[in-house]
Amino acid sequence: MTKYRSIVILTGAGVSAESGVATFRDSGGLWEQHKIEDVATPEAYKRNPQLVQDFYNMRRRFLDTVEPNAAHDALAKLEKGYAGRVVVITQNVDDLHERAGTHNLIHMHGQHRQVFCTACDKTTGWQGDLSVDHICAFCRAIGTTRPDIVWFGEMPYYMEMIDDALAGCDLFLSIGTSGTVYPAAGFVSAVRRLGKAHTIEFNLDASDCSAQFHEHRHGPATQTVPDCVHQLLGEHP
Numbered sequence: 001m002t003k004y005r006s007i008v009i010l011t012g013a014g015v016s017a018e019s020g021v022a023t024f025r026d027s028g029g030l031w032e033q034h035k036i037e038d039v040a041t042p043e044a045y046k047r048n049p050q051l052v053q054d055f056y057n058m059r060r061r062f063l064d065t066v067e068p069n070a071a072h073d074a075l076a077k078l079e080k081g082y083a084g085r086v087v088v089i090t091q092n093v094d095d096l097h098e099r100a101g102t103h104n105l106i107h108m109h110g111q112h113r114q115v116f117c118t119a120c121d122k123t124t125g126w127q128g129d130l131s132v133d134h135i136c137a138f139c140r141a142i143g144t145t146r147p148d149i150v151w152f153g154e155m156p157y158y159m160e161m162i163d164d165a166l167a168g169c170d171l172f173l174s175i176g177t178s179g180t181v182y183p184a185a186g187f188v189s190a191v192r193r194l195g196k197a198h199t200i201e202f203n204l205d206a207s208d209c210s211a212q213f214h215e216h217r218h219g220p221a222t223q224t225v226p227d228c229v230h231q232l233l234g235e236h237p
C-alpha cells in the first residue's frame with residue numbers, strides 16, 4: 001500500500017474515544033449532557049460567558065487526565081515513516097494528535113489549549129482556566145479573551161489549505177466521525193468528485209456518509225488504524 005503519493009486523514013471524536021474523551025453524539029456523549037445552544041454558539045457566549053467559559057475550562061482541565069492512544073500513535077508513526085505526504089485534518093479540539101507526535105496537523109475546529117482576544121485578534125497558547133474578566137496580554141482589553149474553538153455558526157479554520165490537500169490526495173481516510181457536521185462531512189464527496197482518490201472510513205459502525213466511501217473498516221480505532229498503518233508502511237506481508 002505504499003503506492004499513494006498524498007494521504008489525507010480526517011479525524012473526529014471517535015479517534016480520541018478510547019483515550020477517555022467523550023464523543024459528541026454517541027450515547028452518553030457531550031451533546032446529551034449539554035445543549036449546543038447553551039455552550040457552543042457565539043450567541044450563548046454573549047448571553048452567558050461564564051457558563052461557556054466554565055464548560056471549556058472543564059474540558060481543557062480534563063485533557064490533563066488523558067493520553068494519546070494507539071490510533072494517535074499509529075498516525076504519528078505514519079507521518080514519520082511514510083515516503084509520501086501525510087496530513088491529518090482534525091475536527092477535535094484536544095491535543096492528543098500533537099502529543100502523539102503528529103506535526104502536519106490542521107485543527108479545523110480550533111484547540112482547547114489556545115485562546116484569542118476578540119478585541120485585537122491575537123491568539124495565544126493556554127493551559128489553565130480562563131476567566132470572564134481576563135486581561136489580554138497584548139492589548140490589555142478586559143473580558144474579551146475566549147476559547148479558540150469554532151462554535152456552531154462560525155467558519156472552520158484553514159479551509160483553503162484543506163481544499164488544496166483534498167484536491168491533491170490519492171488516499172482519503174476518515175476516522176471516528178459521525179459525518180453529520182459540515183464542511184467536514186462533505187470532504188469525502190469533494191474527494192470523490194475529483195475521482196482520483198481511494199476512500200476508506202474507519203468507524204465502529206456505519207456513519208451518515210458511509211455510502212460514499214469505497215471501503216469500510218469497522219471496529220475500534222485503536223485496532224483498525226494501527227492495522228492500516230502497518231499496511232501503508234509495508235510492515236505486513
Ligand code: APR
Pocket residue numbers: 011012013014015017018023024025026029091092109175176177178179180181202203204205207219220221222
Ligand atoms: N473507534 C472508531 N470510531 C468510534 C469510536 C472508536 N473507538 N468510538 C466512537 N466512534 C465513532 C462513533 O460511532 C461516531 O460515528 O466516532 C463518531 C463520533 O461522532 P461525533 O460524536 O458526532 O463526533 P464528530 O464526528 O467528531 O463531531 C463533529 O461536531 O459537535 C461538533 O465540533 C464538534 O468537531 C465536532 C463535530
